[in-house]
Amino acid sequence: MEVLVILVPLALGLGLVGLLGFLWSLKSGQYDDLEGAAWRAIQDDEPARETPSE
Amino acid sequence: MQATRDFSHYVRDAGAGLQHIDLAVEGVSCAGCMSKIERGLSAIPDVTLARVNLTDRRVALEWKEGALDPGRFIDRLAELGYKAYPFETESAEAAEADQSRFLLRCLGVAAFATMNVMMLSIPVWSGNAGDMIPVQRDFFHWLSALIALPAAAYAGQPFFRSALQVLRTRNVNMDVPISIGVMLALGMSVVETVNHAEHTYFDAAIMLLTFLLVGRYLDQSMRRRTRAVAGNLAALKAETVTKFVGADEIAQVPVAAINPGDIVLLRPGERCAIDGTVIEGRSEIDQSLITGETLYATAEHGTAVYAGSLNISGTLRVRVSAASEGTLLAEITRLLDNALQARSRYVRLADRASRLYAPVVHATALLTMLGWVLMGASWHDAIVTAVAVLIITCPCALGLAIPTVQTVASGAMFRAGVLLNSGDSIERLADVDHVIFDKTGTLTLPDLEVMNASEIPEDVLGLAGQLALASHHPVAASVARAANAKSPLAGAVEEPGQGVRGHVGGAEVRLGRPSFCGAEQLANDSLRLDPEASIVAFSFGDAKYVFSVRQGLRPDAKTMISALLKRRIAVEILSGDREPAVRAAARELGISEWRAGVTPADKIARIEDLKSQGFRVMMVGDGLNDAPSLAAAYVSMSPISAAHLSQATADLVFLGKPLAPVIAAIDFSRKALHLMRQNLWLAVGYNLLAVPIAISGVVTPLIAAAAMSGSSLLVMLNALRARRVAHGDA
Numbered sequence: 001m002e003v004l005v006i007l008v009p010l011a012l013g014l015g016l017v018g019l020l021g022f023l024w025s026l027k028s029g030q031y032d033d034l035e036g037a038a039w040r041a042i043q044d045d046e047p048a049r050e051t052p053s054e
Numbered sequence: 055m056q057a058t059r060d061f062s063h064y065v066r067d068a069g070a071g072l073q074h075i076d077l078a079v080e081g082v083s084c085a086g087c088m089s090k091i092e093r094g095l096s097a098i099p100d101v102t103l104a105r106v107n108l109t110d111r112r113v114a115l116e117w118k119e120g121a122l123d124p125g126r127f128i129d130r131l132a133e134l135g136y137k138a139y140p141f142e143t144e145s146a147e148a149a150e151a152d153q154s155r156f157l158l159r160c161l162g163v164a165a166f167a168t169m170n171v172m173m174l175s176i177p178v179w180s181g182n183a184g185d186m187i188p189v190q191r192d193f194f195h196w197l198s199a200l201i202a203l204p205a206a207a208y209a210g211q212p213f214f215r216s217a218l219q220v221l222r223t224r225n226v227n228m229d230v231p232i233s234i235g236v237m238l239a240l241g242m243s244v245v246e247t248v249n250h251a252e253h254t255y256f257d258a259a260i261m262l263l264t265f266l267l268v269g270r271y272l273d274q275s276m277r278r279r280t281r282a283v284a285g286n287l288a289a290l291k292a293e294t295v296t297k298f299v300g301a302d303e304i305a306q307v308p309v310a311a312i313n314p315g316d317i318v319l320l321r322p323g324e325r326c327a328i329d330g331t332v333i334e335g336r337s338e339i340d341q342s343l344i345t346g347e348t349l350y351a352t353a354e355h356g357t358a359v360y361a362g363s364l365n366i367s368g369t370l371r372v373r374v375s376a377a378s379e380g381t382l383l384a385e386i387t388r389l390l391d392n393a394l395q396a397r398s399r400y401v402r403l404a405d406r407a408s409r410l411y412a413p414v415v416h417a418t419a420l421l422t423m424l425g426w427v428l429m430g431a432s433w434h435d436a437i438v439t440a441v442a443v444l445i446i447t448c449p450c451a452l453g454l455a456i457p458t459v460q461t462v463a464s465g466a467m468f469r470a471g472v473l474l475n476s477g478d479s480i481e482r483l484a485d486v487d488h489v490i491f492d493k494t495g496t497l498t499l500p501d502l503e504v505m506n507a508s509e510i511p512e513d514v515l516g517l518a519g520q521l522a523l524a525s526h527h528p529v530a531a532s533v534a535r536a537a538n539a540k541s542p543l544a545g546a547v548e549e550p551g552q553g554v555r556g557h558v559g560g561a562e563v564r565l566g567r568p569s570f571c572g573a574e575q576l577a578n579d580s581l582r583l584d585p586e587a588s589i590v591a592f593s594f595g596d597a598k599y600v601f602s603v604r605q606g607l608r609p610d611a612k613t614m615i616s617a618l619l620k621r622r623i624a625v626e627i628l629s630g631d632r633e634p635a636v637r638a639a640a641r642e643l644g645i646s647e648w649r650a651g652v653t654p655a656d657k658i659a660r661i662e663d664l665k666s667q668g669f670r671v672m673m674v675g676d677g678l679n680d681a682p683s684l685a686a687a688y689v690s691m692s693p694i695s696a697a698h699l700s701q702a703t704a705d706l707v708f709l710g711k712p713l714a715p716v717i718a719a720i721d722f723s724r725k726a727l728h729l730m731r732q733n734l735w736l737a738v739g740y741n742l743l744a745v746p747i748a749i750s751g752v753v754t755p756l757i758a759a760a761a762m763s764g765s766s767l768l769v770m771l772n773a774l775r776a777r778r779v780a781h782g783d784a
Contacts, residue, residue: 004190008197012170019166026158036108039085 061124063311064140068116072102075124077113078141078286079131082106087136094134095127110282112141141289142310150278157271160209164264167205168257171198175257179756188250195247195254202256203240209263210236212270228408228453231415235448236262242441253438258445258758265766266453273457273477276464280473284707287694293327296320298371312374320370323526326363330372331356337368340528343697344678346494346630348586348605360678362697364528367551389654389682390703402478403727404456407734411452419443422749439751445758446748447741451765455733458773463726466777470718471709479705482689483719484727485670489618490661490687492675493629493639494605499711500676500695502528503606504536505587506580510599517558518592518601521546521565524554529590529603530565536601553590561595573598586635607642614713615643621720624669628652628660630679657683674716676700691716721779729776733769740765 030037061075068074082088088106091113095104103116115127124140131138174194181191210233217229236259243254293309296319304319309327312318317333320326326339338350343362350366353359359372401409423440427433464474474480491497507515519537522530524546530553543563546556553566564570568577573591580589580600587602608614618625627648629636636650649660657673661683664671673680673687676696684690684703692704701707708715744761747753 004193008174011173012197012201015166015170019162022162022166023159026155026162031155031158033107033109036088036106039088039108043085043089 060305060307060311061140063308064142065124067119071119072116073119074114074116075127076141076143077115077127077131077138078289079106079111079113080137080286080290082108082111082136090134091131091136094130098122098126098130109279111286112282113138137290139289139292140308141285144285147278147281147285150274150281154271154274154278157212157267157274160212161264161267161271163205164209164260164267167201167209167260168264170201171257171260174198174201175755175759179754191252192247192250195243195256198254198256199244199247202260203244206236206240206260206263209260209267213263213266225405226409226412227405228411231408231412232262232266232448232453234416235259235444238441239445239448242438246438251438253755255441255445255755255758258448258755258762261759262448262450262762265450265763269454269457269461272461276461276468277474277477280464280468283468284473287709295327314374316374318372318374320359320365320372321526322365322367322369323528323531324365326359326365326372327361328372328374329358329360330374331358333371333373335368335370337370338366340364340366342494342605342631343500343676343695346492346677346679348494348631348635360697362678366528386654386678386681386699389658390685390699393658393682393685394703402456403481403730403734404452407452415444415447418447418745418749425749426751435751439749442751442753442758443745443748446744446753446761448762450762451737451740451769452734454766455737455769455773456730458770459726459729459733459776462773462776463722463729466779467706467715467719467722470722471715472719472722473707473709474705475702475707476705479689480723480726481730482670483672483706483723486623486672486689486720488624488626488664488669489672489674489716490626490628490657490664490683491645492673492677492680493627493636494631495676495695496674496680496693497611497627497639497643497713498605498607500605501535502532502588502603504532505584505602505604505606507536507601510601514592514594514597514599517543517563517594518565518599521554521556521563521592524548524556525565529588530554532603533565533590533601558594562593563595564593565590567591568600571598573600576600584638586638607639608711608713610712610714612643614717615645617717618720621717623720628657628683630654630677654679654682658686661686675704691719718779722776725779726776729773733772736769736772737765740768 025031064075066074079091082091088108091106092104095101095113095115100118100121101115102118103114105114106112107114128138174197178186178191178194213229213232213236216227217233220227221230239255239259243256243259246254294306295309295312296304297307297312298317298319299305312328318328318330322337332353332355334355336354339353339359340348341351341360341363342348344360353370419440422443423436426436426439460477460480463480467474515537516539519534519539520541520543522534522537523539523542525548543556543558546554548554549566549570553564553570555562555564557563568574568589568591571591571593573593576598577589577591577600580602581587584602584604587604590601590603592599592601615625625645625647627636627640627645629648629650630652631650633650636648640646640648652660657680661671661673665688670688673683673690674692675684675690676693678697678699681697681700681703684692684700690704691706691708692701694701694707694709696704706719708719740761747757
């Protein structure tokens with residue numbers, strides 16, 4: 001049962017990482033346009049710019 | 055010919071030498087549009103950011119400072135086939151966005167805590183029956199407390215705040231029993247953990263918060279979306295005025311950038327976008343959008359003009375006045391203030407339910423505790439059982455019963471072209487049994503229409519339309535619209551106050567007053583048929599025709615009125631227009647109750663009269679003169695073309711030309727109210743089953759968790775039915 005000492009904090013730590021990830025994604029505006037995000041995923045890549053940026 | 059456009063009012067400094075503007079874009083609906091717009095705009099040199107928000111239908115643009123004129127983006131979007139206009143975020147919308155982000159954060163925290171506490175609870179539940187030793191159980195309980203307590207303190211904020219607020223006003227809402235339940239469950243669980251007891255309720259408390267936050271968030275995001283759409287529509291009206299920036303220099307500026315005291319130019323055929331006083335010029339103006347009166351009024355030095363007036367004949371200079379300066383506006387503002395104060399404090403269904411529910415539940419818990427003590431149980435056991443009753447009855451399903459239905463129903467109404475201004479309007483709309491319509495702009499369309507276009511030969515109509523394009527007169531504009539004319543007739547000359555004339559293949563063509571075209575006889579015949587119409591005559595060589603022009607009824611007005619009557623809803627017209635015009639409209643629509651020449655005060659009096667007879671009155675109106683009665687009615691609705699004040703006052707706003715959204719809104723809200731009641735009964739029924747188990751003291755945390763999620767899922771699924779109504783005879 002000593003394995004709990006490792007497993008429980010590990011599980012909680014992973015959960016916490018998930019939560020922090022969620023809060024970060026929220027802060028960086030990733031939930032502002034859910035409809036658009038769904039479509040962007042399947043959009044074709046933008047063609048390379050004709051004039052190379054300096 | 056076009057004055058310079060000045061959008062500097064909307065441009066923000068984005069820092070680092072960049073400038074930012076937000077544009078509302080019409081018609082962005084798919085991924086294709088999104089990439090087309092983004093590529094099209096990024097191709098402009100010096101544009102550093104072009105990003106479409108498909109949810110809000112907006113584009114954010116950034117470019118190097120001073121390199122570009124914002125007008126260019128609008129032109130580029132027009133080339134791509136999209137109408138766009140700068141957009142300014144209102145403070146109300148920004149607040150909604152903040153609130154919705156906060157709720158999402160709370161939801162994230164609560165969901166994280168629920169998952170982790172569940173991970174710890176399930177071994178305890180299964181271990182209690184098997185071989186878990188008490189030390190391990192205690193360890194898991196302490197870990198649960200460690201997660202659940204801070205998470206509940208954070209994620210419970212929306213409920214605790216609202217409960218405190220309502221308690222301060224000595225009232226109860228659903229958040230009061232929720233807050234008490236959560237706090238007692240957590241408190242008792244901590245005590246039980248300290249005492250090495252078998253059962254704790256950390257999981258139930260935090261799961262409750264998660265479910266309720268889902269409901270809150272859905273509700274909030276629907277409201278936010280509605281507000282964003284309403285904001286876009288307001289922006290896309292693109293209301294600009296021609297402002298004098300020098301003695302003789304004019305510029306086209308957005309209305310938002312106009313201040314009191316500015317002088318603006320109002321040309322024939324333009325709709326006034328500001329309130330003000332005429333300081334120079336003389337003209338006829340159509341004030342039908344403001345007063346309902348379709349007869350033109352004379353405007354000269356000193357006349358007050360209001361936003362929405364249509365200038366007919368002459369050019370005017372108008373000094374912009376501060377809000378509510380004019381006499382009409384002051385009177386309406388006074389009436390509106392009175393009506394808003396007297397607006398009956400409607401008690402939402404949810405609050406009515408919680409007023410009944412909270413005392414019953416808390417009394418049951420108290421009686422349970424006393425009962426167990428009287429039967430000889432220890433105080434500790436009695437309190438634990440009482441708290442278990444509170445947890446089981448904690449209104450998870452009750453808290454979700456109404457917001458979920460509201461979200462689904464408002465989404466369905468949104469698709470039908472109805473925007474909700476206030477959250478409880480669905481409940482009130484469902485009870486309506488008497489509808490009062492304003493005539494001008496509500497039953498009729500605000501634009502003039504050629505009523506006899508089908509009787510005129512097509513080639514003649516086409517020619518008249520081409521000629522009409524040479525004139526600014528609104529009546530001529532309606533002829534051009536009816537003919538769908540695109541290119542003006544070359545060499546056409548306008549004779550002020552008379553009409554336009556030109557030449558086609560050697561013959562002279564004229565469009566204008568009947569006397570200008572020599573068609574008085576025809577005009578008189580036509581006027582006898584339809585005395586309310588304006589007559590515009592057309593002569594082509596010796597052939598003469600007359601067009602009868604007036605505000606036409608909304609295309610489906612007649613079927614919608616009969617659909618209302620079929621639903622046993624009484625219909626009535628209260629109009630500020632003259633009697634013959636109102637009588638004609640009432641007869642055509644088959645409405646027997648109508649009043650003409652009604653002042654704003656009379657409208658309120660009539661509504662109060664109906665209210666005292668026990669009717670639930672819905673007012674549908676658009677004019678500035680309707681604003682007070684919109685506030686006085688039980689529930690109110692405005693078309694999107696309505697005056698700003700009226701639109702802000704109305705509970706619901708409908709889009710588009712047809713009247714069908716009015717019926718759709720009534721049908722959806724009736725269905726929604728039915729489902730809300732059903733959901734409340736489902737939640738109560740669940741409690742009737744669960745409470746005896748809790749009172750008897752055999753509830754375990756497992757039963758509590760299962761019962762809670764079961765009942766929540768049930769009401770959520772039931773709420774989904776609000777998406778559809780039976781399509782009878784709408």
